[in-house]
Amino acid sequence: MAAEPIEDDAWRDGATDSHLAESLGDALQARARSGQPMRGFQLKRAALAGIDLVNHGSRSGYQLHDTDLYRADLQNAHLFALDLRGSSLMKADLRGTNLHCADLRDCNLLGIRLDGARLDNVIWDRQLLQERRGRERQRAGDSDAARQLFEEAEETYRNLRLHLEKAGLFEQAGIFFHREMVMRRLQMPRFSGKRLLSWLVDLFSGYGEKPLNVVLFSLGLIFVCGLLYFLVGVRHGDLPLRLALERGWLANLADLAGCLYFSVVTFTTLGYGDITPHGLARPIAALEAFAGSFTMALFVVVFVKKMTR
Known part of the structure; x- marks a missing residue:
């Protein structure tokens, strides 16, 4: 009906x-x-x-x-x-x-x-x-x-x-x-x-839901610390790596690349020892190493949480 x-x-x-x-x-x-x-x-x-x-x-x-x-x-x-x-x-x-x-x-x-x-x-x-x-x-x-x-x-x-x-x-x-x-x-x-x-x-x-946030933070920290090392100076053996306006841009670019490499090594706590900090670079390196250890552990936790679902 x-x-x-x-x-x-x-x-x-x-x-x-x-x-x-x-x-x-x-x-x-x-x-x-x-x-x-x-x-x-x-x-x-x-x-x-x-x-x-x-x-x-x-x-x-x-x-x-x-x-x-x-x-x-x-x-x-x-x-x-x-x-x-x-x-x-x-x-x-x-x-x-x-x-x-x-x-x-x-x-x-x-x-x-x-x-x-x-x-x-x-x-x-x-x-x-x-x-x-x-x-x-x-x-x-x-x-x-x-x-x-x-x-x-x-x-x-x-x-x-x-x-x-x-x-x-x-x-x-x-x-x-x-x-x-x-x-x-x-x-x-x-x-x-x-x-x-x-x-x-x-x-x-992202409360453990956004592993990309951890990666972007890591890259940002590495880049910022690399710039700081370039400004305050680090040493590659007896040679300084730092900004020097009197030198050409290619030489400064090479030194910046070396500082970014040092930043990566410090962040990951590898510590090869070929480049060493001195002066103001030392507290920056200590802070970056601590943040790097914490951030890598955080990434593992977040990544595993996402993948084990």
Whole structure:
């Protein structure tokens, strides 16, 4: 028996909560297949378990924009490629749901239940809704509201990360872990030591998710220290290697290359001994050697963490 059609006003004013409750899923399926727009529907606590909103025979899915699905029951639903942009899925039950290729940008995902859901190729926001709103409140000077939104964003990122890890989607899980830690940092007092330390960990390694950050920091430190050695001078046997304006640019370039070589040797703590520091170059070399040992150990930890996934 075909589902009784529901008027547009009923979809948007929440009358569907009580109207045709048993066949609401069938009515929504029929609405989707009719090609009529689906926007701004009020489906709070709707019983939609097992609903099929897959646009069969088409590479693009149906659109269900700006819909309120607060605490909706969508267990084992088929939502392949469904465009849910702008919708609220707060505390919605999507256990066992097929969300493959679904578009969840601009959605409120706080408290969403995703146990056993298929999450392959879901289109996520680079920054979740709560994070964007929190940053807006922060720019407006409302620190209390911003902190509350950052807390909600942290909780949402953590929830999504855990479900993505269970699904074996470690690359996306790593991205959400990084955002989770950023949200935790933004809740700390602005000029506190903990926040500064957290920012440094993010800068150097992306909280263990960005090995390239460690490599770039290493190259930058080697280059900066090489320039400092070139300015203050080091010795290659009895010959000084340093900037000398009275000499030609080729000679200075050769000395700069020697200083960069010494910087690499110092950073990696190889210590061949063919070039030696003196004067102000000694504390620079000591600092670079210490930083190099720490940075190489950090790179190994971050790289192994990424590869063992």
